[in-house]
Amino acid sequence: MNDPVDLTPLRTALETDDLDGYLIDADASDSDQRYVSGFTAPDPYQTLVTQDGVHLLVSGLEYGRAESEAAADSVSRLSGYDYHEHRAKHGPYGGKLHTLAAFLADHDVEFVAVPRSFPTGTADGLREQGLTVTVESEGIIEEIRATKTPWEVNQIRATQQANEAAMATAERLIASAEINDDGLVLDGTPLTSERVKEEIEVTLLRHGCGLDETIVACAADGADPHDRGSGQLTANDLIVIDIFPQDKETGYFGDMTRTFVRGEPSEEMTRRYEVTQEAYEAGLEAVEPGVTGEAVHDVVCDVIEDAGYETLRSDPTAETGFIHSTGHGVGLAVHEEPRVSPSGGELEPGHVISIEPGLYDPAVGGVRIEDLVVVTEDGYENLTEYRVGLEPVAE
Amino acid sequence: MNDPVDLTPLRTALETDDLDGYLIDADASDSDQRYVSGFTAPDPYQTLVTQDGVHLLVSGLEYGRAESEAAADSVSRLSGYDYHEHRAKHGPYGGKLHTLAAFLADHDVEFVAVPRSFPTGTADGLREQGLTVTVESEGIIEEIRATKTPWEVNQIRATQQANEAAMATAERLIASAEINDDGLVLDGTPLTSERVKEEIEVTLLRHGCGLDETIVACAADGADPHDRGSGQLTANDLIVIDIFPQDKETGYFGDMTRTFVRGEPSEEMTRRYEVTQEAYEAGLEAVEPGVTGEAVHDVVCDVIEDAGYETLRSDPTAETGFIHSTGHGVGLAVHEEPRVSPSGGELEPGHVISIEPGLYDPAVGGVRIEDLVVVTEDGYENLTEYRVGLEPVAE
Structure with a gap:
């Protein structure tokens, strides 16, 4: 197992900018995602860094493996935030966006930083639900990874x-x-x-x-x-x-x-x-x-x-x-x-x-x-x- | 060589929604990018679909290969839109965003559709320069690819x-x-x-x-x-x-x-x-x-x-x-x-x-x-x- 990753520079930057968290929405081919989550999956999953920990949101299919393998303080599955209800109401994509918003609310995240590569569909979908999404443009994770x-x-x-x-x-x-x-x-x-x-x-x-x-x-x-x-x-x-x-x-x-x-x-x-x-x-x-x-x-x-x-x-x-x-x-x-x-x-x-x-x-x-x-x-x-x-x- | 790709459904959708173009900003591991551009490169490049053609924006390094290989009506290089000047003024990342805005202006694109996976950094960067960026959420390209x-x-x-x-x-x-x-x-x-x-x-x-x-x-x-x-x-x-x-x-x-x-x-x-x-x-x-x-x-x-x-x-x-x-x-x-x-x-x-x-x-x-x-x-x-x-x- 890898040594724990030191995300202090990221947390300091979040605090300075009055941001509640940093969110990655990517599959494990994204090096930052792989590094921060300590997990790999072929489909996109979400990793949230807050002052109190690293929190993963994954599909039910990946939940067991994420629980045992990921370098996270908590792992949640979509169904834990009423994905099936959201999906019935908003379709598969909109349902995921509402589930993600519920996950962020659960972690008291309203102002969130994202990497440059963060999907615009997710960013705009969260904005429509009242979150403030700003792009972290310094590449802090890449700097930590160095x-x-x-x-x-x-x-x-x-x-x-x-x-x-x-x-x-x-x-x-x-x-x-x-x-x-x-x-x-x-x-x-x-x-x-x-x-x-x-x-x-x-x-x-x-x-x-x-x-x-x-x-x-x-x-x-x-x-x-x-x-x-x-x-x-x-x-x-x-x-x-x-x-x-x-x-x-x-x-x-x-x-x-x-x-x-x-x-x-x-x-x-x-x-x-x-x-x-x-x-x-x-x-x-x-x-x-x-x-x-x-x-x-x-x-x-x-x-x-x-x-x-x-x-x-x-x-x-x-x-x-x-x-x-x-x-x-x-x-x-x-x-x-x-x-x-x-x-x-x-x-x-x-x-x-x-x-x-x-x-x-x-x-x-x-x-x-x-x-x-x-x-x-x-x-x-x-x-x-x-x-x-x-x-x-x-x- | 592949047969030409038929992007009619995309162009019809652009017309219906009063959009000037559809923009992809991704490397060739993105299947839609590879499909529409008919080109592969390990670093992100930009593909613009308008009513009059498919237009690529690539680095000088990829220009020669893109000219001969891509399924595009035109290929431009960053330096063709004053990248070096933009870079001197705005840094490497901001410089690219200004170069991309100039490329879009050159193709008369002001209202642009992007895929869900489009980088938020690029979307927000274009918005700051006055463009209107909307997410195409039907997956039209994936439908064409079927x-x-x-x-x-x-x-x-x-x-x-x-x-x-x-x-x-x-x-x-x-x-x-x-x-x-x-x-x-x-x-x-x-x-x-x-x-x-x-x-x-x-x-x-x-x-x-x-x-x-x-x-x-x-x-x-x-x-x-x-x-x-x-x-x-x-x-x-x-x-x-x-x-x-x-x-x-x-x-x-x-x-x-x-x-x-x-x-x-x-x-x-x-x-x-x-x-x-x-x-x-x-x-x-x-x-x-x-x-x-x-x-x-x-x-x-x-x-x-x-x-x-x-x-x-x-x-x-x-x-x-x-x-x-x-x-x-x-x-x-x-x-x-x-x-x-x-x-x-x-x-x-x-x-x-x-x-x-x-x-x-x-x-x-x-x-x-x-x-x-x-x-x-x-x-x-x-x-x-x-x-x-x-x-x-x-x-």
């Missing part, structure tokens, strides 16, 4: 271990491939980006993780950080592999990138790899509490600019060089707070961040090296145990 | 074929298992629900499909239609396997259920299987245009009640017997319109529905048989080619 409990760090570490197995699968395939005129070939058939991705996903699945997308991008494809890659992998070209799986059980993500060349890298490829590795090491060394994400990003940019490459810092319109930020928080979402970018604030113990410098040019290809680390009291701990090296090894 | 184009039917059929391969994997594992005192054993290790689910998922993945959850529920687990199942499978017990994969490329779902017993089913198990099969066949035969989902459900309930089992029709509080509805629409969502239930309206050609009667009792286990069919001009076509039979076959 600092991980030791339990959360362990979940992320576990996902990252599955990720290491998946990366090893990909590296082995590339190292084992033969080279013919068209590119890489394995067991007599072309080794494509799609084939490597499939084996990555099977490995993750065998470790209890899933993914929506993964990047295996060769040559010019890899020079666009958002290209997922496709087609046969080619020899003597940079291959960027970026894997960000999610544990199916806990919901926590991992994130790692390595870059390989099967065959002979050009001198420029090797140089870019070395510069990226230097920037990655400098970035890691800069991570400690009190340092800002911006400062870490600056250290990385310094290394890259000193080597003669462009960054978005040296030229905001750059299309080659280091054209993204240094990193981002990872947790129940693959991109979350804090940022390791020009807008990144102070790092704190418990922040889990990626450090992922890269160098891109369609004429050369892409290089990116990425680890996931947790900020500790006096520096950082690397949650990633995977060799850095341009040449793929089959072992 | 009728599939021939292209869509082919996508669903393709997913269902992957599903058949996955079901065959599961059936083969169960048929090949040995039986010892604890239950089913394969290759010397217990054959668990989890192990069967993993092999189902690997098979789906090899066919380009993924899934969030699947059901392999044995004995009493299978008597709760919402239990996903866990632990070692046992001999002489009913095993319900319900698989609902989604194609990773097209987004269309399949859905199928079979029930097996490894070993000797009891007489009551066999009888329940036969009654369920009879209800399933009667339900299928009832499917044709003009018949209501309610009528199909009634035919299924008739068979089950005539055999002496309870249904929610004969007793709305029943906890054993046939305790769910007969079926539901399947498309970009695994549960969508139309319903084959007491509230189900007229079936129309192009509706894709499941027919899935079942019988449940913790003392006996669960039985469910489910196929996916498309309503045709004069009846239905079954999109599922998978043998019905209680005894698993290894072949």
Whole structure:
């Protein structure tokens, strides 16, 4: 079980703004919902945070499981607030809105804050029943989520271990491939980006993780950080592999990138790899509490600019060089707070961040090296145990 | 490429209500967004339907892909409406709201309808800029989505074929298992629900499909239609396997259920299987245009009640017997319109529905048989080619 979540900053904000509660209406694919409720369900349910606790409203179908699993001080079911009567009078949707209003009244909530993503249908439906609904636009929950409990760090570490197995699968395939005129070939058939991705996903699945997308991008494809890659992998070209799986059980993500060349890298490829590795090491060394994400990003940019490459810092319109930020928080979402970018604030113990410098040019290809680390009291701990090296090894 | 989507019912409703447009603000995990835009992106983007077309607003990052892939009459990027200036003045979030308002003004939209799920942050942000935002609460898009184009039917059929391969994997594992005192054993290790689910998922993945959850529920687990199942499978017990994969490329779902017993089913198990099969066949035969989902459900309930089992029709509080509805629409969502239930309206050609009667009792286990069919001009076509039979076959 997760450690209890500390919602003090949210409660302080509610008090300051004279609000009675904070309401989430979403299914568990919403990271804030999952985090605050400590519960997952495929259909929307409601989580209310008040000064005195966290209160869930769920369907009868989910009630038993919510009672035993949710990190809530109370769990109510729709029928506990006369859902069937409301439904008979107002239809299924209107009935739910009236049931929700009764649940809020029961918790003395009249002025309620909601996240930006809160459904307008629910907000307007509550307003029609006399409640005051205001949007909380600071993203307080996301800010709370940025600092991980030791339990959360362990979940992320576990996902990252599955990720290491998946990366090893990909590296082995590339190292084992033969080279013919068209590119890489394995067991007599072309080794494509799609084939490597499939084996990555099977490995993750065998470790209890899933993914929506993964990047295996060769040559010019890899020079666009958002290209997922496709087609046969080619020899003597940079291959960027970026894997960000999610544990199916806990919901926590991992994130790692390595870059390989099967065959002979050009001198420029090797140089870019070395510069990226230097920037990655400098970035890691800069991570400690009190340092800002911006400062870490600056250290990385310094290394890259000193080597003669462009960054978005040296030229905001750059299309080659280091054209993204240094990193981002990872947790129940693959991109979350804090940022390791020009807008990144102070790092704190418990922040889990990626450090992922890269160098891109369609004429050369892409290089990116990425680890996931947790900020500790006096520096950082690397949650990633995977060799850095341009040449793929089959072992 | 998909056939063009017919948004006439939406446009008629907009005209009737004197509204200038319908706006979706969601990422492509929202089925309506994916359907109307013909585009997928991991971050929210905006789709506007007016009388003269479908208009997308996307980030610069997605612009090129949206231009070539989206089913839109126009694609704009944020920077086309001075996003950088708005952002400098109002911050990243406020800047987007002002950019969106400029995009709407450019399309002469002042009175705008939005779905229930539309983000309150965006709705209130537009209202502050003088727009009138009203929630469209009829679910018109979901209603339009219920009728599939021939292209869509082919996508669903393709997913269902992957599903058949996955079901065959599961059936083969169960048929090949040995039986010892604890239950089913394969290759010397217990054959668990989890192990069967993993092999189902690997098979789906090899066919380009993924899934969030699947059901392999044995004995009493299978008597709760919402239990996903866990632990070692046992001999002489009913095993319900319900698989609902989604194609990773097209987004269309399949859905199928079979029930097996490894070993000797009891007489009551066999009888329940036969009654369920009879209800399933009667339900299928009832499917044709003009018949209501309610009528199909009634035919299924008739068979089950005539055999002496309870249904929610004969007793709305029943906890054993046939305790769910007969079926539901399947498309970009695994549960969508139309319903084959007491509230189900007229079936129309192009509706894709499941027919899935079942019988449940913790003392006996669960039985469910489910196929996916498309309503045709004069009846239905079954999109599922998978043998019905209680005894698993290894072949």
